[in-house]
Amino acid sequence: xxxxxxxxxxxxxxxxxxxxxxxxxxxxxxxxxxxxxxxxxxxxxxxxxxxxxxxxxxxxxxxxxxxxxxxxxxxxxxxxxxxxxxxxxxxxxxxxxxxxxxxxxxxxxxxxxxxxxxxxxxxxxxxxxxxxxxxxxxxxxxxxxxxxxxxxxxxxxxxxxxxxxxxxxxxxxxxxxxxxxxxxxxxxxxxxxxxxxxxxxxxxxxxxxxxxxxxxxxxxxxxxxxxxxxxxxxxxxxxxxxxxxxxxxxxxxxxxxxxxxxxxxxxxxxxxxxxxxxxxxxxxxxxxxxxxxxxxxxxxxxxxxxxxxxxxxxxxxxxxxxxxxxxxxxxxxxxxxxxxxxxxxxxxxxxxxxxxxxxxxxxxxxxxxxxxxxxx
Amino acid sequence: xxxxxxxxxxxxxxxxxxxxxxxxxxxxxxxxxxxxxxxxxxxxxxxxxxxxxxxxxxxxxxxxxxxxxxxxxxxxxxxxxxxxxxxxxxxxxxxxxxxxxxxxxxxxxxxxxxxxxxxxxxxxxxxxxxxxxxxxxxxxxxxxxxxxxxxxxxxxxxxxxxxxxxxxxxxxxxxxxxxxxxxxxxxxxxxxxxxxxxxxxxxxxxxxxxxxxxxxxxxxxxxxxxxxxxxxxxxxxxxxxxxxxxxxxxxxxxxxxxxxxxxxxxxxxxxxxxxxxxxxxxxxxxxxxxxxxxxxxxxxxxxxxxxxxxxxxxxxxxxxxxxxxxxxxxxxxxxxxxxxxxxxxxxxxxxxxxxxxxxxxxxxxxxxxxxxxxxx
Numbered sequence: 150x151x152x153x154x155x156x157x158x159x160x161x162x163x164x165x166x167x168x169x170x171x172x173x174x175x176x177x178x179x180x181x182x183x184x185x186x187x188x189x190x191x192x193x194x195x196x197x198x199x200x201x202x203x204x205x206x207x208x209x210x211x212x213x214x215x216x217x218x219x220x221x222x223x224x225x226x227x228x229x230x231x232x233x234x235x236x237x238x239x240x241x242x243x244x245x246x247x248x249x250x251x252x253x254x255x256x257x258x259x260x261x262x263x264x265x266x267x268x269x270x271x272x273x274x275x276x277x278x279x280x281x282x283x284x285x286x287x288x289x290x291x292x293x294x295x296x297x298x299x300x301x302x303x304x305x306x307x308x309x310x311x312x313x314x315x316x317x318x319x320x321x322x323x324x325x326x327x328x329x330x331x332x333x334x335x336x337x338x339x340x341x342x343x344x345x346x347x348x349x350x351x352x353x354x355x356x357x358x359x360x361x362x363x364x365x366x367x368x369x370x371x372x373x374x375x376x377x378x379x380x381x382x383x384x385x386x387x388x389x390x391x392x393x394x395x396x397x398x399x400x401x402x403x404x405x406x407x408x409x410x411x412x413x414x415x416x417x418x419x420x421x422x423x424x425x426x427x428x429x430x431x432x433x434x435x436x437x438x439x440x441x442x443x444x445x446x447x448x449x450x451x452x453x454x455x456x457x458x459x460x461x462x463x464x465x466x467x468x469x470x471x472x473x474x475x476x477x478x479x480x481x482x483x484x485x486x487x488x489x490x491x492x493x494x495x496x497x498x499x500x501x502x503x504x505x506x507x508x509x510x511x512x513x514x515x516x517x518x519x520x521x522x523x524x525x
Numbered sequence: 526x527x528x529x530x531x532x533x534x535x536x537x538x539x540x541x542x543x544x545x546x547x548x549x550x551x552x553x554x555x556x557x558x559x560x561x562x563x564x565x566x567x568x569x570x571x572x573x574x575x576x577x578x579x580x581x582x583x584x585x586x587x588x589x590x591x592x593x594x595x596x597x598x599x600x601x602x603x604x605x606x607x608x609x610x611x612x613x614x615x616x617x618x619x620x621x622x623x624x625x626x627x628x629x630x631x632x633x634x635x636x637x638x639x640x641x642x643x644x645x646x647x648x649x650x651x652x653x654x655x656x657x658x659x660x661x662x663x664x665x666x667x668x669x670x671x672x673x674x675x676x677x678x679x680x681x682x683x684x685x686x687x688x689x690x691x692x693x694x695x696x697x698x699x700x701x702x703x704x705x706x707x708x709x710x711x712x713x714x715x716x717x718x719x720x721x722x723x724x725x726x727x728x729x730x731x732x733x734x735x736x737x738x739x740x741x742x743x744x745x746x747x748x749x750x751x752x753x754x755x756x757x758x759x760x761x762x763x764x765x766x767x768x769x770x771x772x773x774x775x776x777x778x779x780x781x782x783x784x785x786x787x788x789x790x791x792x793x794x795x796x797x798x799x800x801x802x803x804x805x806x807x808x809x810x811x812x813x814x815x816x817x818x819x820x821x822x823x824x825x826x827x828x829x830x831x832x833x834x835x836x837x838x839x840x841x842x843x844x845x846x847x848x849x850x851x852x853x854x855x856x857x858x859x860x861x862x863x864x865x866x867x868x869x870x871x872x873x874x875x876x877x878x879x880x881x882x883x884x885x886x887x888x889x890x891x892x893x894x895x896x897x898x899x900x901x
Contacts, residue, residue, distance in 0.1 A: 154548065154760070162544065166542035168533060169533060171530065172530065202718070204578050204742075205759075206760075207579075207759070237741065341763055342760045343578055343762035365586050365613065365614045365617045366579060366743070383582045385718065386717065386762070386765075388717040389762075
């Protein structure tokens with residue numbers, strides 16, 4: 150129950166164990182063609198959706214450096230560990246980066262972006278980078294509202310870290326006109342870590358033509374060129390792609406609306422349960438992520454709860470990062486997760502909480518509250 | 526029988542199919558610790574051996590960009606597709622790159638490096654990049670001799686693309702004093718593609734401190750810092766690392782000397798067989814790669830042989846790259862490959878050659894020649 154690596158369906162696990170096939174064969178090209186088609190379906194886009202052999206961070210970095218030049222002015226939303234990371238990436242590449250911050254656990258304020266974008270009458274801002282679902286805090290940022298201001302600006306690209314939102318939350322890339330959207334395989338895609346995805350709009354490809362930041366392995370132009378021939382510029386992680394082939398078929402069978410509704414339901418059940426246990430949620434209801442729920446068990450060491458959950462029930466919960474270490478724990482409900490998983494998690498949590506000194510709840514209240522959401 | 530992805534032992538395939546475990550757990554840290562220890566054994570080094578979620582190209586790129594600054598003068602050996610690629614990488618990053626070339630199919634000339642290094646009395650050359658086993662042509666370059674000249678220069682780093690030599694050929698990193706050695710998982714490591722490895726010497730880490738090329742995902746300092754705590758800076762490809770854990774144990778059991786001897790034997794058997802079939806070897810005996818043997822079936826389309834092998838015997842051979850397309854075919858004998866694999870490959874080749882119009886050999890001669898090498 151962590152926000153990645155997430156659980157993997159059996160069909161995808163078994164696909165992983167197949168002997169790797171040659172990546173320059175017709176057999177593999179056929180798999181790539183179907184995978185690419187299904188990725189476009191999942192991403193709700195006709196844009197290129199490129200696959201790289203990198204983690205989510207590598208995918209977002211590629212999504213940034215392919216479209217910008219040294220000294221370019223950019224805005225980066227930062228209200229958690231990942232927002233902070235994109236600021237660091239931008240600094241590492243010598244971009245003129247301005248962080249638009251919010252407290253960890255709070256969402257980014259769209260009007261803060263509006264103010265800066267509207268003031269930029271000379272159109273110096275080249276890109277706005279937003280983390281959609283901030284995994285470190287369980288906050289979902291209001292991407293639609295921020296994107297609206299970017300579109301009013303007219304020049305800046307919108308670059309989205311959708312690592313824990315893609316495949317969990319409705320993210321209509323073409324409808325919203327999102328230029329660059331990056332994500333990672335061990336999240337909503339229901340396969341292990343090792344693949345990053347970047348979708349690229351026509352407007353972003355225009356920017357690519359004049360972008361001067363150095364790149365080679367992360368050069369998306371190379372991936373695009375190869376993808377057009379159903380191949381890859383460098384040896385791809387064949388087994389992961391074969392697993393993705395299997396997992397995307399499962400996702401198609403479930404359907405986008407069902408996938409999003411399931412994540413919404415699991416989120417609501419988790420949040421209802423935590424409330425019924427009288428534990429504080431780290432992010433408010435209005436901006437709770439469909440991928441992950443952070444809990445701040447004031448007065449109790451979060452890591453004690455995590456280790457008791459692991460020890461007694463073999464359930465892994467994520468901890469807090471940086472200054473939130475031991476202050477929060479995070480329940481992932483992303484990817485191949487079912488109603489039953491939420492119930493076992495909450496039931497187990499009810500069992501361990503008294504062991505670590507917390508009993509300010511009616512036994513069974515968490516499960517009952519979750520069930521009430523799940524039966525709807 | 527291609528030079529990567531190479532065959533994978535069953536224990537590693539089954540490890541791949543295990544549910545991914547959390548990468549921030551004690552269980553995974555323990556696996557990382559053993560893997561790191563065994564990687565140092567395989568690499569014959571006490572240097573850091575870092576693991577990245579990238580292909581071999583990503584690993585070599587990391588091995589270049591972490592130690593250099595824009596405008597730095599470097600020499601790059603180029604006698605095949607991969608040597609050419611490192612020239613392109615260096616150019617993409619604005620390095621002052623000088624290619625030291627040899628014809629495809631011929632080895633690099635150590636004296637050409639000696640001349641340039643000796644003339645550089647002002648010690649402007651910051652690095653020499655050498656592809657050890659040039660996969661595109663089946664040539665092994667004389668790294669020891671070139672490295673000797675680099676050591677005489679005293680300042681330049683030696684950066685080695687060992688993608689198809691590491692784990693196949695004796696490459697004593699510490700004895701030779703190799704600064705940076707990069708490789709990839711789908712080769713000698715006997716697991717599928719998806720992991721790159723870079724070993725880094727103390728001298729290279731000194732250069733890292735002042736190196737100014739931009740990097741984040743490929744920043745080896747981040748990997749080093751995390752490795753010291755048995756963790757990774759970014760989500761690692763957990764399943765591949767668990768598979769590597771299994772394959773390294775198998776390699777340790779076989780022992781380094783046996784592994785190298787096996788590759789030498791398979792190379793010799795393959796070459797003897799090809800000669801007995803009166804087909805021209807693309808690289809001469811003195812510099813034939815222990816990983817791959819290229820054959821130039823003059824007058825016959827190489828791809829016809831490849832497709833007949835695939836169709837009749839389900840054996841994949843690699844083709845030629847760039848201007849060698851359809852001119853050569855390449856037999857991989859790298860990683861988890863046995864005497865039997867060589868025999869089936871040669872026996873199958875004997876079956877298909879007449880079908881594609883070549884019968885200038887005594888039936889059975891190839892297998893007999895291979896067997897004579899293998900029984901030694």
